[in-house]
Amino acid sequence: MTKIGAVLAFIGVVAGILVSAAEAHAAERGPVTNLPMPRYVSLKTSEANVRRGPSLTHRIDWVFTRRGMPLVVTGEFGHWRRVQDRDGVGGWIHYSLVSGARTGIVDDDLAPVLARAASDAQVKARLEVGVIVAFDKCGPEWCRVKAGGYKGWMEKTALWGVGPDETFE
Template sequence: MAVWSAHGMALAEISGTGSGSGQSPDPHVILAQSELPANAKIDRNAGEERGSVTNLPLPRYVSLKGSEGNARRGPSLSHRIDWVFRHAGMPLRVVAEFGHWRRVEDKDGAGGWIHYALLSGVRTAVVVQDMAELRARPNPDSDVVARAESGAIVKLGECNPDWCSISGGGERGWVPKTDIWGADPGEIRE
């Protein structure tokens, strides 16, 4: 099993196998009969805030397109630069929109207004748990296939309510959402 660092470099090869238990029904799934009438319409976007410019959900996650992005105090070039993001692919959370500008925050809440051209819709995440274990399946009993250092920026794949598939450094696996920043609790991605 490979271990990779925050800079995407393999640190070590670890051999061994996990317990590899068989698949069992998901204990977190609760089946309930709907109390809605059969002809009721469900608005899946009800209560969801939308951006005034893009009409996309707020907040939402994006990533830094290049290797540097200036976060400004306000939504124009005349505003002072408060923060500079310096990692390509860094996940950012869009919390507001104004014209061609997006108000973003990183995992620590630092940020500001960034021009939309510096952002990408590609979803990434940052590992927040040191030596996070990537598993073969979204199950704590599944084999560990790799480990990732805290601070590693990874590509975000499929997510269920509790787990996400991530990839980086040539490795791919499933981690609990609590080990990464870049996906909301309960968010589902296919």
């Protein structure tokens, strides 16, 4: 093989890798909404039937009963979203039952809500496992939250409902 042939073969391999990476990135978007997948949402209502498949004819396996509960969307089909809660329980729910409002759920018992985003800040409250918080914004390590009349900062590691590398305003 000549040097030109080797270079062309190498370029072909690199182009194939780039196309594969682009295809993989495209696969990370929902086929219906074109929003990132997976993504976090919250339950809009205080009761939502969770079905085995994406239609009203499918059996109800679960009923979610906590308004504001964070969920992760893992699939889309028409007006249906495949979701899971923090325990991995889930199925298909109608898109009208989820909201883009970001919430989280406390994973560490008596997790502190702090006055500022620093571990030595004043503790404003302590939240039990399972408390739902509304996210105001999240940085690399801290999220500003609201819960039970308290506002403050919590470490991301104490919460479920936000990705470890995710930041938002």
